[in-house]
Amino acid sequence: TLRLICTTAAVQRKNVGASGPEKYTEAFIKKQIEEFNLGKRHLANMMGEDPETFTQEDIDRAIAYLFPSGLFDKQARPMMKHPTEVFPEQRKIQWGEDGRPFHFLFYTGKQSYYSLMHETYEKFLNVQKHQDQLTAQDLPLQKEKRNLAGSRWLTKIELEEMLLEKLSDDDYSRFIQLLEKLVALPYADMEENYIQKFSKEVPVQLQKVVIEPLQYDEQGVAFSTGEGKRKTARATAVVYDNGTGKITVNGTDILHYFPVLQDREQLLFPFQFLGRIGKHDMVCTVSGGGRSAQAGAIRLASAKALRSFVTEQEVEFMRQAGLLTVDPRVKERKKPGQEGPRRKFTWKKR
Amino acid sequence: RIMPVRWSRYNPSYLEPEVKKESYQKPLEKLTDEEREQKELKAVRPIKAAPPTLSSSVFSDPLISKFTNMMMKSGNKVLARSLMSQTLEAIKRKQLEKYHKAPENEKETIECNPYVIFHQALKNCQPIIGLSNITKGGKTYQVPVPLTDNRKRFLAMKWLITECRENKHRRTMMAEKLSQELLLAFNNEGPVIKKKHVLHKMAEANRAYAHFRWW
Numbered sequence: 001t002l003r004l005i006c007t008t009a010a011v012q013r014k015n016v017g018a019s020g021p022e023k024y025t026e027a028f029i030k031k032q033i034e035e036f037n038l039g040k041r042h043l044a045n046m047m048g049e050d051p052e053t054f055t056q057e058d059i060d061r062a063i064a065y066l067f068p069s070g071l072f073d074k075q076a077r078p079m080m081k082h083p084t085e086v087f088p089e090q091r092k093i094q095w096g097e098d099g100r101p102f103h104f105l106f107y108t109g110k111q112s113y114y115s116l117m118h119e120t121y122e123k124f125l126n127v128q129k130h131q132d133q134l135t136a137q138d139l140p141l142q143k144e145k146r147n148l149a150g151s152r153w154l155t156k157i158e159l160e161e162m163l164l165e166k167l168s169d170d171d172y173s174r175f176i177q178l179l180e181k182l183v184a185l186p187y188a189d190m191e192e193n194y195i196q197k198f199s200k201e202v203p204v205q206l207q208k209v210v211i212e213p214l215q216y217d218e219q220g221v222a223f224s225t226g227e228g229k230r231k232t233a234r235a236t237a238v239v240y241d242n243g244t245g246k247i248t249v250n251g252t253d254i255l256h257y258f259p260v261l262q263d264r265e266q267l268l269f270p271f272q273f274l275g276r277i278g279k280h281d282m283v284c285t286v287s288g289g290g291r292s293a294q295a296g297a298i299r300l301a302s303a304k305a306l307r308s309f310v311t312e313q314e315v316e317f318m319r320q321a322g323l324l325t326v327d328p329r330v331k332e333r334k335k336p337g338q339e340g341p342r343r344k345f346t347w348k349k350r
Numbered sequence: 351r352i353m354p355v356r357w358s359r360y361n362p363s364y365l366e367p368e369v370k371k372e373s374y375q376k377p378l379e380k381l382t383d384e385e386r387e388q389k390e391l392k393a394v395r396p397i398k399a400a401p402p403t404l405s406s407s408v409f410s411d412p413l414i415s416k417f418t419n420m421m422m423k424s425g426n427k428v429l430a431r432s433l434m435s436q437t438l439e440a441i442k443r444k445q446l447e448k449y450h451k452a453p454e455n456e457k458e459t460i461e462c463n464p465y466v467i468f469h470q471a472l473k474n475c476q477p478i479i480g481l482s483n484i485t486k487g488g489k490t491y492q493v494p495v496p497l498t499d500n501r502k503r504f505l506a507m508k509w510l511i512t513e514c515r516e517n518k519h520r521r522t523m524m525a526e527k528l529s530q531e532l533l534l535a536f537n538n539e540g541p542v543i544k545k546k547h548v549l550h551k552m553a554e555a556n557r558a559y560a561h562f563r564w565w
Contacts, residue, residue, distance in 0.1 A: 097445050109521060152363075178456065232387065234451060234473070237381050260401065260428055260431075261431070262403070262427070262431065265405045265407060265409075265410070266402055266405065268407070269400075269405045269406060269407070272405070272406055272407050273369075273406045275371075300399075304563055317374045319397060320367065320368055320374075320397055321367050321369050321400060322369070322375075322397055322398055322399050322400030322404075323365025323367075323399075324399060325396065325398060325399040326399065327399035328359045328360060328399075329359045330359070345387060
């Protein structure tokens with residue numbers, strides 16, 4: 001299975017709900033809910049507050065006061081939560097008293113997944129039929145673009161939670177492919193309600209980065225600073241205006257500090273991209289890393305410093321050229337039982 | 351569709367950076383629909399950092415960088431890059447010699463730009479069809495199979511490099527030998543082109559087994 005390296009822990013949560021058939025009966029859960037509500041009222045009385053307006057936060061504070069615990073893990077401390085949060089949602093028994101299953105796809109093993117696929121395909125065929133009818137009447141096809149920007153499909157874990165069934169990666173990708181096909185059709189707006197069940201809003205994460213204004217030194221020359229890093233190298237760059245294109249690194253000229261052409265190319269990359277090669281002077285300090293890492297760090301630092309000299313559109317162009325993102329690639333750690341990060345020990349037959 | 355990549359440190363939703371300056375100076379009307387969609391997507395999605403081999407200068411060429419990486423041994427990029435630049439210099443020198451010696455009417459036909467020669471030579475070396483081993487009923491057959499663009503480019507570069515490493519005299523420099531091979535390939539002569547033709551003939555000979563392919 002593919003292990004996502006770069007996602008949050010929330011995405012990799014195990015879906016307990018789909019693990020098996022019901023472990024807690026419905027009556028049991030109802031009883032737990034009643035007990036919880038009664039307990040909430042008792043707690044409110046104990047704390048001297050109004051039982052009607054006693055919220056979950058109040059409960060948490062009361063429990064933390066009554067049962068102080070020095071344990072490190074928050075989930076090991078005493079807690080009182082609503083039973084629906086404590087007992088995960090699980091599938092009810094799928095067959096009746098005579099043993100006959102309720103759903104017609106029960107014997108496929110993944111009944112909710114296959115019924116979902118059938119439904120989606122039915123919608124797809126409906127849209128196609130509608131489209132064919134309109135082409136038969138020679139009406140023009142309207143193409144309305146769906147807003148790609150702010151939405152994403154449900155992740156595999158979220159879909160598993162919705163269906164209460166375990167899915168494989170293959171199943172998930174097939175479902176997403178079918179959804180994309182449906183969305184690509186011209187008249188997919190008919191099924192907009194259905195599609196919205198499977199898409200989520202992503203807050204447009206442009207993260208308006210505050211571009212610092214230019215600073216002026218004693219002679220009135222404008223300058224701005226930027227910091228950059230790459231692997232273990234850290235660099236700070238100060239870019240001065242009205243310059244001749246001289247670049248100084250740690251007190252020495254770049255020709256002496258970076259004998260390799262590729263590194264010097266990287267240093268000049270932001271200036272060349274903006275077309276400002278002879279116009280700025282740069283003084284930078286860099287430490288750590290190797291030859292290429294230091295060059296990458298200075299490139300990032302200078303690109304960040306140049307943002308203050310340049311229009312917003314050009315900043316956007318720089319971002320799309322990959323000049324303003326921190327390179328997350330670092331050396332992978334060595335694992336036990338292997339010789340390197342990926343290389344295994346020599347296999348010996350005996 | 352976004353598939354999580356096993357060995358990428360980036361989130362799968364990160365897009366590739368576009369380095370060329372010209373693509374940012376195109377006015378809005380000239381873009382096709384697909385390009386417009388791409389542009390909108392780029393405005394919202396995060397973008398990967400540009401790798402150290404990529405730059406917006408005139409001198410950086412993706413094909414040349416790929417070839418340099420293939421020539422590199424044990425991570426010695428400095429040496430590989432210097433070999434590449436010496437090769438291009440050698441090609442330029444030879445072509446200039448030819449240019450100055452040629453009569454007036456032929457002067458226009460002689461190509462002096464080493465990048466153009468490199469690209470054309472690689473294109474001439476690319477095979478159109480490849481062979482793949484398919485085991486059926488205990489016997490392994492060589493079945494003719496179509497190749498993707500990436501595979502064609504890779505095979506052309508690989509043949510060129512192996513040819514230069516093995517079949518050269520002990521005293522000739524790699525840059526010298528490479529420039530000779532590239533010029534021969536540019537004129538559709540030379541051992542690499544011969545290898546390509548041999549592969550094509552084998553594929554033609556094994557036409558009978560073409561139906562073994564199931565993809």
